Amino acid sequence: MKEIIPRPQSFVLAKKGGTFDLARIDGLEIDQKFALTAPVITDILQKGLGKELKKDGENILKIGFSAELSPQSYRIDVDENGVKIEAGDAAGALYAVQTIRVGAMLGTPKANTVAPCGKINDYPRYKWRGLLLDEARHFFGEDEVKKLLDVMCMHKLNVLHWHLTDDQGWRIEIKKYPLLTQLGSKREKSQIHGWQSTDVDDVPVSGFYTQEKIKEIVAYAAERGISVIPEIDMPAHLAAAMAAYPWLGCREIKRDVQYFFGGKIPLSQGIKDWNRSACLGKPRTMEFIRDILDEICELFPAPYFHIGGDEAPKDEWKNCPACQEMIKSLGLKNEKQLQGWFINKVAGYVRSKGKRLIGWNEVLEGDNLEKDVIVQYWTPQRDCKVIKHVKKGGNVVISKHKYFYFDMPYALYPLRNTYMFNPYFEGFISMYDNNVKGIEGALWTEWISSPSKLEFQLFPRMEALAEVSWYGGPKNYKKFLQRVKDYVPLLDMYGLNYAGEEIYRQPNPFTRVKTIRTWYGGNENVEYEKNDNKY
Ligand code: ACM
Ligand code: ZN
Numbered sequence: 001m002k003e004i005i006p007r008p009q010s011f012v013l014a015k016k017g018g019t020f021d022l023a024r025i026d027g028l029e030i031d032q033k034f035a036l037t038a039p040v041i042t043d044i045l046q047k048g049l050g051k052e053l054k055k056d057g058e059n060i061l062k063i064g065f066s067a068e069l070s071p072q073s074y075r076i077d078v079d080e081n082g083v084k085i086e087a088g089d090a091a092g093a094l095y096a097v098q099t100i101r102v103g104a105m106l107g108t109p110k111a112n113t114v115a116p117c118g119k120i121n122d123y124p125r126y127k128w129r130g131l132l133l134d135e136a137r138h139f140f141g142e143d144e145v146k147k148l149l150d151v152m153c154m155h156k157l158n159v160l161h162w163h164l165t166d167d168q169g170w171r172i173e174i175k176k177y178p179l180l181t182q183l184g185s186k187r188e189k190s191q192i193h194g195w196q197s198t199d200v201d202d203v204p205v206s207g208f209y210t211q212e213k214i215k216e217i218v219a220y221a222a223e224r225g226i227s228v229i230p231e232i233d234m235p236a237h238l239a240a241a242m243a244a245y246p247w248l249g250c251r252e253i254k255r256d257v258q259y260f261f262g263g264k265i266p267l268s269q270g271i272k273d274w275n276r277s278a279c280l281g282k283p284r285t286m287e288f289i290r291d292i293l294d295e296i297c298e299l300f301p302a303p304y305f306h307i308g309g310d311e312a313p314k315d316e317w318k319n320c321p322a323c324q325e326m327i328k329s330l331g332l333k334n335e336k337q338l339q340g341w342f343i344n345k346v347a348g349y350v351r352s353k354g355k356r357l358i359g360w361n362e363v364l365e366g367d368n369l370e371k372d373v374i375v376q377y378w379t380p381q382r383d384c385k386v387i388k389h390v391k392k393g394g395n396v397v398i399s400k401h402k403y404f405y406f407d408m409p410y411a412l413y414p415l416r417n418t419y420m421f422n423p424y425f426e427g428f429i430s431m432y433d434n435n436v437k438g439i440e441g442a443l444w445t446e447w448i449s450s451p452s453k454l455e456f457q458l459f460p461r462m463e464a465l466a467e468v469s470w471y472g473g474p475k476n477y478k479k480f481l482q483r484v485k486d487y488v489p490l491l492d493m494y495g496l497n498y499a500g501e502e503i504y505r506q507p508n509p510f511t512r513v514k515t516i517r518t519w520y521g522g523n524e525n526v527e528y529e530k531n532d533n534k535y
Contacts, residue, residue: 001487003479003483004099004103004111004467004483005102005155005463005465005466005467005483005484005487006155006156006469006470006471007224007467007471007473008099008121008122008145008471009041009121009122009123009471009472009473010120010121010122011118011119011120012115012118012119013117014078014079014117014118014119014159017116018045018079018080018115018116018117018419019080019113019114019115019116019117020078020079020080020081020082020083020115020117021113021114021464022049022100022104022106022113022114023049023113024058024059024082025045025049025053025057025059025060025061025082025083026053026054026057026058026059026060027053027054027055027056027057027058027059027060027061027532028041028045028054028055028060028063028470029055029060029061029062029063030042030060030063030093031063031064031065031093033065033089033090034063034065034087034089034090034093034094035090036090036222036223037091037093037094037223037224037225038090038093039062039092039218039223039388040094040153040223040224041093041094041097041120043192044097044098044106045101045106046308047107048104048106048107048111049106049113055237055261057421057531058296059081059082060082061082061083061084061085062084062085063085063087063096063097064084064085064086064087064088065087065088066087066088067502068088068390069086069087069088069092069123070088070123071088071089071091071092071124071379072088072089072091072092072095072123072124072127072158073087073088073092073122073124073128073346073357073432074086074087074092074093074095074096074120074122074123075087075096075119075120075121076096076099076100076119077119077120077122078115078116078117078118078119078479079117080117081385082117082470083100084095089404090225091158091225094153094224094225094299094504095122096122096223098153098154098156099122100115101154102154102487102490103115103380105489105490107493108492108493109122109491110489114274115492122217123167124156124440124469124470125469125470125471125472126436126437126438126439126469127158127178127437127438128158128159128397128437128438128439128440128469129156129157129158129159129438129439129440129465129466129469129470130158130159130160130161130229130397130438130439130440130441131148131152131157131159131160131161131441131442131443131458131462131465131518132161132162132163132399132440132441132443132444133145133148133160133161133162133163133443133445133447134163134166134232134407134441134442134443134444134445134446135162135163135164135169135171136163136164136165136166136167136168136169136170136171136240136445137166137168137169137261137444137445137446137448138190138235138425138445138448138449139169139171139185139205139206139207139208140444140445140451140454141207141214142209142213142217144454145160145217145390146217146220147494147495147496148160148287148452148458149217149221149224149226150224150494151462151496152224152462153224153225153226154292154490155462155463155466156466156470157226157462157464157465157466158225158226158227159226159227159228159229159433159438159440159467160221160226160228160229161229161231161306162230162231163229163231163233163308163444164230164231164232165184165231165232165237165238165240165241166233166237166239166240167238167239167240167257167275167276168190168206168239168240168257168258168259168261169184169185169186169187169204169205169206169207169240169257170171170184170185170208170240170241170244171185171207171208171209172208172209172211172214172230172232172294173208173209173210173211173214174291174292174295174298175295176291176292176295177244177245177288177292179244179245180241180244180245181208181349182241182244183243183244183257184240184243184244185206185207185208185222185240185257186204186205186257186258187204187205187206187256187258187259188202188204188256188259189201189202189205189259190203190205190206190220190259190261190449191259191260191261191265191446192450192524193273193522193523193524194204194263194447194519194520194521194522194524195261195262195263195446196263196264196522197263197264198263198264198265199522199523200259200260200266203449205449211295211299214299214300215299218299218300218301222301227304228300228302229300229302229304229305229306229358230296230299230300230305230306231306231307231308231312232292232305232306232307232308233307233308233309234278234289234307234308234309234346235277235278235280235285235339235342236275236276236277236311236312236313237275237280237310237311238275238277238278238309239255239258239275239276239373240257240258240259241278242255242276242278243255243256243258245288247284247331247427248278248279248281248284248285248288249276249278249279249316250277250278250279250281250316250317250319250320250322250323251316251320253271255256255271256347256400256517262275263339266295267400269512270278272313274280274314275312275313276313277313277314277316277317278321279316279317279320279322279323280317280326280338280342280365281317281320281321281322281323281324281325281326281441282322282325284465286345287348289346290349293305293346293350293353294389297350297353297355298463303336303354303355303356304355304356304357304358304374305350305355305356305357305358306357306358306359306376307343307346307347307351307357307358307359307363308344308359308360309359309360309362309363310359310360310361310362310378311362312339312362314335314336314338314339317338317463318335318336322333323338325447326338326425332368333367334366336365337366337367337368337369337437338366339362339363339365339366340363340365340366340367340368340369341366342368343357343359343363344368344369344373347370347372347373348385352493353370356372356373356374357372357373357374358373358374358375358376358397359373359374359375359376359452360376360378361376361377361379361383361385361386362379364376364383364385364386364389365385366387367385369389371389371392371393371394372394373394373395374394374395374397374437375394375395375396375397376396376397376398376399376407376440377396377397377398377399377400377426378399378400378401378404378442379400379401380400380401381403382426384429386427387388387427387428390428390435391432391436394435395436395437396428396435396437396468397434397437397438397439397440398421398423398426398428398436398438398439398440399439399442400421400426401416401422403417403418403421403447404418404421404439404440404441404442404444404465405411406441406442406443406445406458406461407443407444407445407447407448407457408443408445409512409515409516409526409527410499410504410506410527411506411512411513411515411516411519411527412516412519414460414504414505414506414512415460415461415481415484415504415505416477416505418441418461418464418465418468419467419468419475419477419480420475421439421463421468423436428479438469438479439465439468439469441458441461441462441465443457443458447524447525451497452497452527453497453525455496455497455498456499456527456528456531457497457499458498459491459496459497459498459499460484460487460491460498460499460504461485461504463483463484464480467480469500473533481501481505485501499527499531499532500531500532502532503527503530503531519531
């Protein structure tokens with residue numbers, strides 16, 4: 001049995017030795033409490049063992065509940081007569097089965113059903129282990145999302161942070177504002193060759209999820225132990241909505257959905273609206289946001305809503321009579337505080353619906369953020385306000401650029417960065433351990449237009465993300481690299497693309513620098529084109 005990814009916290013072989021052949025399992029009994037994940041558990045085992053598992057049989061795999069175990073935790077006990085699983089909840093039960101399936105490589109040409117006798121006692125280091133998927137910049141659709149959910153589940157990741165709106169596209173049906181998708185989900189073309197380029201392609205991008213489809217995907221995720229948290233980015237990164245409803249801006253300017261992701265083009269056009277901020281002085285903006293939240297919160301049962309809140313320019317607010325009047329009437333010091341006031345207002349609204357707000361670390365800018373807002377820390381530069389927030393008892397999810405921005409080239413951020421991540425390097429000393437809610441990898445898609453490239457950027461980074469967010473023990477990068485190689489048949493089982501070893505390791509500093517230069521110089525596919533897919 002190979003060492004799995006993520007590594008279990010404790011795996012003790014039986015002193016006497018011995019093995020049990022999983023192929024002998026002919027029945028399955030799952031505690032009623034695990035009804036949510038039971039169909040997926042059954043499916044994984046049946047497909048993996050190549051047989052139907054009924055409730056009776058000579059050798060039943062029993063998956064029982066234990067009140068001693070916390071949520072997401074499980075124990076596996078293998079002796080010469082069989083396998084017994086206990087779990088703290090439906091997710092824990094599923095993780096136990098994933099451990100067995102991955103350990104025995106079930107369903108792959110490398111399958112080995114002979115398991116050593118011993119005990120596994122496993123639980124996550126962080127309760128929040130997430131992946132951000134940006135479907136605003138490019139749209140991948142239901143099949144790719146479900147595929148990612150399947151693989152996330154295999155890696156014991158449990159949060160899909162779904163970035164559904166941005167300047168370049170609005171991808172979720174809102175019944176009260178139909179133009180959001182009728183106009184806001186379509187653009188004619190896309191900027192190519194990097195943020196500073198003026199080149200564009202001629203490939204239209206469109207697509208959105210109906211509310212029915214959202215419900216279906218959210219339910220699909222739940223059966224895999226995954227919460228889906230929607231992000232509707234505001235008050236900036238809202239230009240697709242402004243294309244549909246220009247009155248959302250301080251100045252009502254009719255614009256198409258943006259085809260550029262930043263840089264020179266918007267400046268040459270005289271309106272810096274690749275992330276123009278919405279007007280916070282007009283009551284209609286807040287009404288729009290409340291209406292949207294009313295529909296969104298119904299679709300996503302997770303007790304969180306992501307407001308984005310990043311990269312909000314203040315220039316429109318400075319010149320807007322309504323925004324200035326709002327600052328004055330609220331007794332705020334400046335535009336940064338206007339942003340903080342707005343975030344708190346939305347936090348209050350989602351709180352009234354039983355949810356907590358989460359936002360990117362810029363939400364701390366105004367120094368007036370309420371403590372219960374979860375801060376997602378992404379900025380490449382250190383933000384002392386994040387540490388202050390944590391010191392005051394606030395929560396943080398870590399997505400620091402250097403380790404977790406999976407859209408960036410491997411030459412800049414090799415696999416080692418992600419694997420070696422340690423919260424202490426970023427100022428989170430151990431006394432704040434409980435305030436770090438978790439970790440998320442981010443897959444932004446400005447420069448990713450196909451599922452194949454999406455997967456290339458993501459694998460094997462997802463393995464490192466799983467390891468650092470689940471397993472809290474010592475690290476050994478060399479061994480990890482071997483484990484990543486051993487894992488390939490499991491990725492192949494899902495038909496995934498992934499980066500080759502030369503690319504994800506980046507051992508040569510000269511080629512690294514050359515690749516980074518080429519990437520920033522305008523060939524965002526430099527690594528992808530070179531990829532030979534071999535580990
Ligand atoms: C971000 O990358 N603007 C959160
Ligand atoms: Zn305004």
